[in-house]
Amino acid sequence: MMRRTMAAAVLAAGAVLGAAAQSNPEAEIAKYREALAAGNPAELWEARGEALWKQKRGPKAASLEACDLGKGAGVVNGAYAELPRYFADADRVMDLETRLVHCMVALQGLRFEDATKRPFGAGTNRSDFESLAAWITAESRGVTMNVALSHPKEREAYQLGEKMFYFRGGPHDFACATCHAENSKRIRLQDLPNLTEKAGAQLAYTTWPAYRVSQGELRTFQWRLNDCYRQQRFPDLKFASDASIALTAFLARNANGATFNAPAIKR
Amino acid sequence: MADPMRIRAAERDGVVNVKILMSHEMETGQRKDGSGKIVPAHFISKVTATHQGRTVLSAQWGPAVAKNPFLEFNFKGGKKGDRIAITWEDNKGETRTDETTIN
Amino acid sequence: MNHSRRAVLKTGGGAGVLGLLFAAGIARPGEVFAQGAGLNAFAMKSVPEALRALGAQGPAVSAAIQIKAPEIAENGAVVPIGIESNLPGTESITLLIEKNPQPLAASFSIPAGTEPSVSTRVKIGESSDVYALVKADGKFYMAKKEIKITLGGCGG
Numbered sequence: 001m002m003r004r005t006m007a008a009a010v011l012a013a014g015a016v017l018g019a020a021a022q023s024n025p026e027a028e029i030a031k032y033r034e035a036l037a038a039g040n041p042a043e044l045w046e047a048r049g050e051a052l053w054k055q056k057r058g059p060k061a062a063s064l065e066a067c068d069l070g071k072g073a074g075v076v077n078g079a080y081a082e083l084p085r086y087f088a089d090a091d092r093v094m095d096l097e098t099r100l101v102h103c104m105v106a107l108q109g110l111r112f113e114d115a116t117k118r119p120f121g122a123g124t125n126r127s128d129f130e131s132l133a134a135w136i137t138a139e140s141r142g143v144t145m146n147v148a149l150s151h152p153k154e155r156e157a158y159q160l161g162e163k164m165f166y167f168r169g170g171p172h173d174f175a176c177a178t179c180h181a182e183n184s185k186r187i188r189l190q191d192l193p194n195l196t197e198k199a200g201a202q203l204a205y206t207t208w209p210a211y212r213v214s215q216g217e218l219r220t221f222q223w224r225l226n227d228c229y230r231q232q233r234f235p236d237l238k239f240a241s242d243a244s245i246a247l248t249a250f251l252a253r254n255a256n257g258a259t260f261n262a263p264a265i266k267r
Numbered sequence: 268m269a270d271p272m273r274i275r276a277a278e279r280d281g282v283v284n285v286k287i288l289m290s291h292e293m294e295t296g297q298r299k300d301g302s303g304k305i306v307p308a309h310f311i312s313k314v315t316a317t318h319q320g321r322t323v324l325s326a327q328w329g330p331a332v333a334k335n336p337f338l339e340f341n342f343k344g345g346k347k348g349d350r351i352a353i354t355w356e357d358n359k360g361e362t363r364t365d366e367t368t369i370n
Numbered sequence: 371m372n373h374s375r376r377a378v379l380k381t382g383g384g385a386g387v388l389g390l391l392f393a394a395g396i397a398r399p400g401e402v403f404a405q406g407a408g409l410n411a412f413a414m415k416s417v418p419e420a421l422r423a424l425g426a427q428g429p430a431v432s433a434a435i436q437i438k439a440p441e442i443a444e445n446g447a448v449v450p451i452g453i454e455s456n457l458p459g460t461e462s463i464t465l466l467i468e469k470n471p472q473p474l475a476a477s478f479s480i481p482a483g484t485e486p487s488v489s490t491r492v493k494i495g496e497s498s499d500v501y502a503l504v505k506a507d508g509k510f511y512m513a514k515k516e517i518k519i520t521l522g523g524c525g526g
Contacts, residue, residue: 025442028440028441028442029440029442029444029520031440031441032440032442032443032444032449032450033444035439035440035450036448036450036491038286038339039286039287039288039337039339040288041288041290041334041335041337043273043288044270044273044288044290044335047270047271047273048270123292124292188520189444189520211335213333213444213445213447213448214445214447216292216334216335216447216448267444267445282485293493295493297471321481322481323481323483323484324478324479324480324481324484324488325478325479325481326476326477326478326479326488327412327476327477328475328476328477329412329472329474329475329476330472330493331467331470331472331474331475331476331492331493331494332475332476332490332491332492332493333447333448333449333490333491333492333493334447334448334493336490336491337450337489337490337491338488338489338490339452339488339489339490340478340484340485340487340488340489341484341485341487342483342484342485343483343484343485344483
């Protein structure tokens with residue numbers, strides 16, 4: 001109760017004093033975010049992810065080290081900045097999670113149902129995908145986003161993702177665009193990036209995955225999309241589904257040219 | 268067995284900066300789970316940092332320290348190549364020690 | 371009350387205040403007579419009570435203690451706080467959060483050779499003053515700072 005009053009008071013003060021003073025709460029929040037950047041708990045997930053990549057598991061007692069994330073078997077550095085992409089061996093466009101599932105099944109012999117049992121973790125019930133994603137994306141930190149649209153299926157995925165971005169549905173008649181297609185929108189004190197503009201699209205995509213302090217968990221882009229769907233009261237966005245890949249392809253491609261900068265830390 | 272800590276120790280101008288990330292739920296004992304039951308308190312209550320066996324920091328914590336605790340401090344007298352050890356102990360008696368080399 | 375505490379300590383713990391503290395996970399047997407922050411200080415529900423339990427009633431306000439923290443924290447679950455003491459002979463640095471159910475959050479003992487400056491992250495339940503309590507040359511000093519906790523939105 002008190003927090004809401006305080007937030008409202010902060011906003012009211014900003015509104016009354018005009019643009020210059022309004023930057024004050026924003027500047028303080030920027031300081032807060034900066035202070036958290038050093039010593040990102042995401043590193044704990046990165047360490048787990050690296051261990052999982054190298055660990056022999058499943059009926060085939062194999063590690064993921066031979067997994068091809070698009071740049072060759074076992075090449076992790078820079079791979080995330082080029083995903084999603086078309087994989088000939090699956091004849092399908094895949095994002096990171098889908099590709100990991102593919103490798104868990106093909107290389108380690110896991111069943112699809114078992115591999116995808118826990119897409120998102122909670123406390124000590126960890127998700128392998130979050131740990132793997134933390135490490136694999138860290139290996140693309142500093143790399144320029146470079147998602148290709150060379151294969152027809154890649155173009156198809158992008159176009160489908162674009163349609164999904166603007167598709168209005170659900171009980172609130174929301175689309176992604178409802179929150180993310182205009183500048184200066186926010187929910188309470190949370191700024192909403194404009195994903196239809198280059199700068200907004202780049203900033204948003206290059207800062208996931210992120211350690212979300214509000215949950216104390218490392219959350220991936222798949223999670224972010226899944227949670228947006230939940231907040232819009234849309235049907236569940238299935239983990240590693242073609243739909244999730246298409247939407248990711250659209251948003252990732254729109255971030256091309258930006259420097260990838262995750263795992264980050266967010267509220 | 269708890270997850271390992273991430274420890275970074277860097278020496279500059281005779282001062283060693285130590286940054287530690289610990290993996291721990293830091294449950295306050297005030298939260299309720301989905302079924303309405305209190306999640307029991309589970310938090311790091313003691314932290315000790317040693318340099319070549321000598322304590323350079325000790326701390327007592329309550330559950331208000333944030334989940335996946337971060338700790339940073341500086342001490343004099345460490346040299347590149349020296350070992351630093353960090354130990355935490357929680358209210359359930361679990362403990363974890365990790366070491367690193369000052370670089 | 372002091373007399374019941376003494377009685378419990380005399381009878382060696384078990385039931386009573388200590389038993390409650392053990393059950394609540396606030397303390398473990400063996401820590402009862404620990405140096406530094408008395409274990410019961412962590413169980414105190416107000417700053418004055420915690421200060422009393424720490425033996426630090428009426429600390430003098432000192433500008434030589436700096437609290438480095440943002441004025442606004444987006445999420446009270448993780449609030450970065452640094453405390454630096456420029457008081458000579460600093461032996462310990464203690465952090466209290468006034469509005470938390472139990473204000474005493476953390477206490478650090480600073481041996482000779484260690485800089486009297488620590489940074490950590492704490493949970494703050496609602497906008498609150500935070501207190502930095504420093505013991506230097508046997509005497510207690512303090513500084514305080516207000517930190518506002520906001521509700522964020524739903525994304526980001």
